[in-house]
Amino acid sequence: MSSPVSSGSSVLSSLGWNDSLAAELPAGLVPARVARVDRGAAEVLSADGHSQAHYSAQVRRAAAADPVALPCVGDWAALRRLPEGRFELEAVLPRRTAFVRGGVARVSRGGLSGDSQGQVLAANVDVVFVAEPALHATDTADLGRIERLLALAWESGGLPVVLVTKSDLVGEGLDFLMGEVAAAAPGVDVHPVCSVTGEGVEIVRGYLEGRRTAVVLGASGAGKSTLVNALAGGNVMETQQVRAGDGRGRHTTVHRELIPLKDGGLIIDTPGIRRVGLYDMGEGVDMVFSDIEDLAERCRFADCGHDSEPGCAVIAAIEDGTLPERRLESWNKLQREAAWMASRSDARLRKELQNRWKIIHKEMRKPGRSRP
Structure with missing residues (x-):
């Protein structure tokens, strides 16, 4: 039988914990991975299981000065166990990768305007899945959305992958559609996926081998939560049908959440993205x-x-x-x-x-x- 220490180490390892992260952990604090964030607190996964940790004054001050410093899903955090048994989130460990979006720039007669503040959507992500539904992916604006999300994905440090979801909806037009999307994503793997029939799900699962973490990004109705459920082998995320009439999706997922998969790997489901601005672009x-x-x-x-x-x-x-x-x-x-x-x-x-x-x-x- 494994000891509590070895069992706890195994849990942390399955969440992506490693020696380089351990070297960054302040003495006397407990490591945990942020699974979900609420106002002033985070739901975290640790060796002891699932718990809630409220932000320390130091974390709140850092986030007030720079929103990018705010704890986000996928972060590794250092927790202090309080005498009454609760946890306080004392610090966010250095991020290996971060998917950051900026405020949306708007075009006016005076030029571009908008908000330059950044927001971290996911941290410590190995793979960024850009999900675009086959029903709409031939529209010019949607190809532009793929390009925009890919720019942010490359900048994050994660590996971008485009998933053309609901691939069963286009029939014989799928090959043409895949060519159009591939032309908008040079150097990036592009896969057709249908979570209902199972097409492409195992290919997606392959990107999560080795306890990797992935985030799924895309518009509402792109089938992100359905894909997460298919990977998890059960209904871990609520799903809804696309609205009749305009074909647009409803916001089913209203928060970002880190989900450990039973076959290994972790995936972050996100709310639908309607507008997303660039932030701190390099290459x-x-x-x-x-x-x-x-x-x-x-x-x-x-x-x-x-x-x-x-x-x-x-x-x-x-x-x-x-x-x-x-x-x-x-x-x-x-x-x-x-x-x-x-x-x-x-x-x-x-x-x-x-x-x-x-x-x-x-x-x-x-x-x-x-x-x-």
Whole structure:
């Protein structure tokens, strides 16, 4: 029979705990993985099972200064066991990966506007499943949504995978549809999946081998919760039918939740995403549009804007039909948004630094304070 210590270590290991995380754990605190977050508290999974942990004052202050520091689903947390038996969440351990979305940029006569604050949707994720239902995936806006989510997925540090869900709905048109989606996701695996018939479910399960963690992202009605249930082998998430008439999904999942699967691996189900902004982009957009980046290297001018310049390889590809014009438009849109978010973020950081210096100078001017 295994000892309580070895049993607890096995539970933590099944949740993704490893030696590098153990090295980051402050002395005297207990490790746990965040399964769900509520206001001021988190539902966590630890060696002792499922429990609730309220945020410490230090965690609340950090989250107030930067929303990205707020504990999120998938985080590894350090808990303090209080004398009365409750837990307090003292710290969030360093994230290996993080899927962060920004505020949505809006186009107006004055240019782009919106919120530059970030929100972490999932942390310590190995695989990012972008789910797009077959019923709608040929629509231009939906291909744009795939590209947007893939940019964030690449930026997160996780492996992006596109799942064309409800693949049984398109019949003989599936091959054409898969080609359209694959063209919008160069370098990314694209799989048809039908959770009802089981098509592709085992392929999806293969991405979770080795106790990996995945997050499923997509619009309402994309079949995310149905897929999670198929992987779990039971109804762990509530599901609903797509609305009749407009074909749009209802928000069934109203919170993000980390679910350990009985066959190994963990998966995070998420509410439907209607609008999602870019945040702190590095190479995410370039990875999604690697085909355009490759063409751009063959342009006559190094600073080609791919508009009307002579010798533009990108425009030539559009004219000969090898590159959809829609794709260039989507690339331009995401490039502008990424640049705007970077400028907003830089301005916010400058403002925060100015405010900190104001506080320091105010303290130094107080009577009785010695000056260097």
